[in-house]
Amino acid sequence: QSVLTQPPSASGTPGQRVTISCSGSSSNIGSNNVNWYQQLPGTAPKLLIYWNSYRPSGVPDRFSGSKSGTSASLAISGLQSEDEADYYCAAWDDTLDGRVVFGGGTKLTVL
């Protein structure tokens, strides 16, 4: 059971906009920044969004993040086939020394 809650799956057709939610509590998302990671099949995770809504260099602006209270969201617009991957949210938790907590992951399927 993951500390952060994500829907196990999401889907969309090419060109569509898809959102993935991430729900936590006051000790993690409520008081810390949220980061998002993309994991393509058979590869290591890759940083997609940091500080709730910032994109590292090289990440297309089709990807955006937001946070409100104890929840966060990842939005992907102009969906492409190469976006098919697992997406994980993560945040630090103030109740746990040095610990980062992850969501259970959302498998995005491009139909």
Added chain:
Amino acid sequence: QAQLVESGGGVVQSGRSLRLSCAASGFTLSSYTIYWVRQAPGKGLEWVAVISYYGSKKYYADSVKGRFTISRDNSKSTLQMEMNSLRDEDTAVYYCTRESSWGAFDMWGQGTMVTVSS
């Protein structure tokens, strides 16, 4: 090219030990806090352990506390994780990853697979 490369994974019997290594190149290892994160087959990501810049602070997930020990040698740009009393549930791909100044994991190794068989 900056990168992290894990090694040391393999198949081991339950109750035995294994040592994982993480080699850093292309950047100054001592400038980063390093985490180990694992992923069981078909499952999500799980934080395992963390070590601060010079190794003065170490924290472990409850699931591995007392069995795993993390260490680092900045002069050799390497980290190790000694895993003792391995259990079936430790079977996973183990990644080392660095924490950026943004508080995010901006670099990951390719992972090393650990399989614990009973």
